[in-house]
Amino acid sequence: MKRYERAFAELAANASGAPVDEIAALVKIPEPDRGDFSLPCFSLAKRLRKSPADVARDVAAAAQGHPFFASIAAVGPYVNATLDSARVVAEIVPEVRRLGDRFACSEARRGAAVVIDYSSPNIAKPLGFHHLRSTMIGNALARIHRALGYTVVGVNFLGDWGKTFGLLAEAFERWGDAGALEKGGISYLLELYVRASHAAKDEPGFDDAARAMFLRQEEGDPRAIELWTSFREHSLREFERIYRRLGVSFELIEGESTYRDGMEAVIAAIAQKPGTREDQGALVVDMPYAEGEPPMMLKKSDGATLYATRDIAAAIHRFERFHFEKSLYVVGVEQTRHFDQLKRALRAMGHDFADRMVHVSFGRVQGMSTRKGNVVFLEEVLDEARERALAKMREAEADREIDPEAVSEQVGVGGVVFGDLKNLRASDYTFDWEDILNPRGFTGVCVQYAHARCCSILRKGGGAPGEGAADLSALAASEEIALVKGIARIPSAVLDAAEALEPSRLARAVYEAAHAWNRYQQAGNADRSLRVLVDGNRLRLARLALVDATRIALRKGLDLLGVPTPEAM
RNA sequence: GCGCCCAUAGCUCAGUCGGAUAGAGCACCGGUUUCCUAAACCGGGGGUCGCAAGUUCGAGUCUUGCUGGGCGCGCCA
Numbered sequence A: 001m002k003r004y005e006r007a008f009a010e011l012a013a014n015a016s017g018a019p020v021d022e023i024a025a026l027v028k029i030p031e032p033d034r035g036d037f038s039l040p041c042f043s044l045a046k047r048l049r050k051s052p053a054d055v056a057r058d059v060a061a062a063a064q065g066h067p068f069f070a071s072i073a074a075v076g077p078y079v080n081a082t083l084d085s086a087r088v089v090a091e092i093v094p095e096v097r098r099l100g101d102r103f104a105c106s107e108a109r110r111g112a113a114v115v116i117d118y119s120s121p122n123i124a125k126p127l128g129f130h131h132l133r134s135t136m137i138g139n140a141l142a143r144i145h146r147a148l149g150y151t152v153v154g155v156n157f158l159g160d161w162g163k164t165f166g167l168l169a170e171a172f173e174r175w176g177d178a179g180a181l182e183k184g185g186i187s188y189l190l191e192l193y194v195r196a197s198h199a200a201k202d203e204p205g206f207d208d209a210a211r212a213m214f215l216r217q218e219e220g221d222p223r224a225i226e227l228w229t230s231f232r233e234h235s236l237r238e239f240e241r242i243y244r245r246l247g248v249s250f251e252l253i254e255g256e257s258t259y260r261d262g263m264e265a266v267i268a269a270i271a272q273k274p275g276t277r278e279d280q281g282a283l284v285v286d287m288p289y290a291e292g293e294p295p296m297m298l299k300k301s302d303g304a305t306l307y308a309t310r311d312i313a314a315a316i317h318r319f320e321r322f323h324f325e326k327s328l329y330v331v332g333v334e335q336t337r338h339f340d341q342l343k344r345a346l347r348a349m350g351h352d353f354a355d356r357m358v359h360v361s362f363g364r365v366q367g368m369s370t371r372k373g374n375v376v377f378l379e380e381v382l383d384e385a386r387e388r389a390l391a392k393m394r395e396a397e398a399d400r401e402i403d404p405e406a407v408s409e410q411v412g413v414g415g416v417v418f419g420d421l422k423n424l425r426a427s428d429y430t431f432d433w434e435d436i437l438n439p440r441g442f443t444g445v446c447v448q449y450a451h452a453r454c455c456s457i458l459r460k461g462g463g464a465p466g467e468g469a470a471d472l473s474a475l476a477a478s479e480e481i482a483l484v485k486g487i488a489r490i491p492s493a494v495l496d497a498a499e500a501l502e503p504s505r506l507a508r509a510v511y512e513a514a515h516a517w518n519r520y521q522q523a524g525n526a527d528r529s530l531r532v533l534v535d536g537n538r539l540r541l542a543r544l545a546l547v548d549a550t551r552i553a554l555r556k557g558l559d560l561l562g563v564p565t566p567e568a569m
Numbered sequence B: 001g002c003g004c005c006c007a008u009a010g011c012u013c014a015g016u017c018g019g020a021u022a023g024a025g026c027a028c029c030g031g032u033u034u035c036c037u038a039a040a041c042c043g044g045g046g047g048u049c050g051c052a053a054g055u056u057c058g059a060g061u062c063u064u065g066c067u068g069g070g071c072g073c074g075c076c077a
Helices: A002-016 A020-026 A042-048 A052-062 A085-102 A131-147 A163-175 A178-184 A186-202 A206-219 A222-246 A263-271 A307-322 A333-348 A352-356 A378-395 A404-421 A433-437 A444-460 A478-500 A503-526 A537-561
Strands: A037-040 A069-075 A078-083 A113-117 A151-158 A252-255 A276-279 A282-285 A296-299 A326-330 A357-360
Touching: A002 A020, A002 A037, A002 A052, A002 A069, A002 A078, A002 A478, A020 A037, A037 A052, A042 A052, A052 A069, A052 A078, A078 A085, A085 A478, A085 A537, A113 A131, A113 A307, A131 A151, A131 A222, A131 A326, A131 A357, A131 A378, A131 A404, A131 A478, A131 A503, A131 A537, A151 A222, A151 A307, A163 A186, A163 A206, A163 A222, A178 A186, A186 A206, A186 A222, A206 A222, A222 A378, A222 A404, A263 A282, A263 A296, A263 A307, A296 A307, A296 A333, A307 A326, A307 A333, A307 A352, A326 A352, A333 A352, A333 A357, A352 A357, A378 A404, A378 A433, A404 A433, A404 A444, A404 A503, A404 A537, A444 A503, A444 A537, A478 A503, A478 A537, A503 A537
Parallel strands: A113 A151, A113 A326, A151 A252, A326 A357
Antiparallel strands: A037 A078, A069 A078, A276 A282, A282 A296
C-alpha cells in the first residue's frame, strides 16, 4: 500500500510543482467512500496564492491517466484518489503468497543494531501481571524490528542486585531452610522477603544487618554470593517457564549484578565531571537543568551503589558491544525521570550515544489489583485466561478435530497479549475479561478465529492453488477488494509501529484485515455465490488464492505481535 | 507544594503534521445462518470532544487559565 501512496504523492507533486516529500507528508487516508488517498490542498493554496478548490482542481486535472488509479478527482479543496482495484488485487495477492513468511518483512535496516531492554523483572519474586506490558511490548518491538532487518539484541536486564537481596540473604541466614527453598522455589522467597521487609521496619538492627549483607555481596564474600546465586537460579527457572508460554525470548539475559565490578570505574569517571559532589556522605550528581530537581545518586553514604550507577555502566557497555542505532528501554512511565537523568548524566560524561536511547514508557493496567493491593501473578492470569477460553469452547458444539487443551492455551494467552498490545502503550488501560476474550470485538480471539477459518477453508478446498494457477481477475466483489486492501495495509502498519515504537498500530491494522475477512466470509452465508468453495474452477481457484494470502497476512501480523496462531479453533 | 502525563458516546478506547459529516469495540434495540466452524455479519439509537478564553481561513488536535484524575519528587528498583 505504501508504494501506491508514494505513487499518488509523486503524481500530485508533479502536478503541483511542490516537493514530493512535502506532498507525501500531507497525504491522508480518508473515509473509505471517498477513496484510498486524499490530499488536502490548503497549504499548497497558500504557497500558490490560489484558492484551495482551484489548486485541487488543477492538481486533479494534471494527475490523470496513471495506471494505478481508477479515478483522481477534486472534491472541494481535496484531491481524492481511488485505486484501480483489479490492479491492486492482481498485484497484492500473488505478492503476499510469494513472500509467505517474509510478508511485511524487508532488508531495509540490515546491519543496524537495536538493543531492546524489556521484561527485566526483579529476581526472588514471581512475575506479576504488571510485568506483562514490558514483556509483551518489548517482545513485539523486537519481532517488528527483526522483520525490518535490524539486528535485535533483546536484553532481559534482571533486577538482581541491590539492598533487596541483602535483605533476603539476611532473612535466609536467620530463618531460611534450604529444603523449603528447593521445594517452594520463588514463592518461598517471596514469603521470606515479606517477613524480611517487616523485620526491616520493626526489628532493631535487622535493616543494618541487611545493608551489611549487601555490602558483603558487593565485596564478593563467598557465603553472601552463594546465597544470592541460589536465589537467582531459582528465579530464572520459573521465569523461563512463563516466557515459554508467552513465546518470549531474549538474546541476552544479564542483570545489574553484571556491573557490580565495574562500578568504581564508572564512579571515578563521573566523579571528575562538574556537578558531582559528596552530600551527607553519599555521592550525587547535581541535575542543574531543572528547577528543584533532586540530584541523581551514584553511591549511598555506606558506599553501596544504586540502580542509577549500574544503569550508567550498563548503557556504556551496551554501546561498546553493539554500537546500537537505537537503544530502547521498555519500562513503565513512573521511571520517566530516572531515564531522563540517566541520559543527561551520560551526555555530561561525553557519551553522545545517550541521544539514541529511548525510554519506551507505558501506562498502568487498572482493574487487576484484587485482594487488597496484593500483586496478581502473571501465571494466574494466564491460567484463568486458558480456563475461560476452554469454557467458551465447550459451550459451542465441538465436533471439530482439535485439542481443546492446546487451543485454549493459545486463545487464552493470545487474548491477554492482544488485549494489552491493542492499547496505546502510553495510556493506562482497564483490564476486563469481557474485552479480552470476546470473540466479536477488537480482540485477539477474533483475529485468531479469522486465521483459523482461512486455514479451514484451505483444508476443505484441497489446499492453496499453485502459483499462476489462479486467474485473479475473477475477484471483483466489493468484499474481496476490501479484504485485499486490508491485507495490503499491514506492511505499512509494521513500518509505522517500528517508527512510533507503538505495536498498537499493527494490532489495529491486523484487526481491520480480520474484520474485512469476516465480512467477506459472512457474505457467503447470505449469498452462496460469494462462497470460496463454489463450483467452477476459475472463481474457486482465485478465491482460494485470496484466502491463502489472507491466511499468510493474518499469521504474520499476529506473529509479529507475539500472538499464537492456531490453525483450527 | 513543585514537576510530568491524562480528560472524546452509558462503559473501554482510537482519532499520527491543525483539514471533509468526530470513529471502533462492548452494552442496548432490531435483523441475518437448512452455515466453506455463528467464537460471525448487517442495521439503529447514543457526543456541547472536562470548563473558559485565545491563535487560525479552519481546533478533539496548538497556547493560557481553571476543575477533576494518575504518576514522580536522595541513600528502593
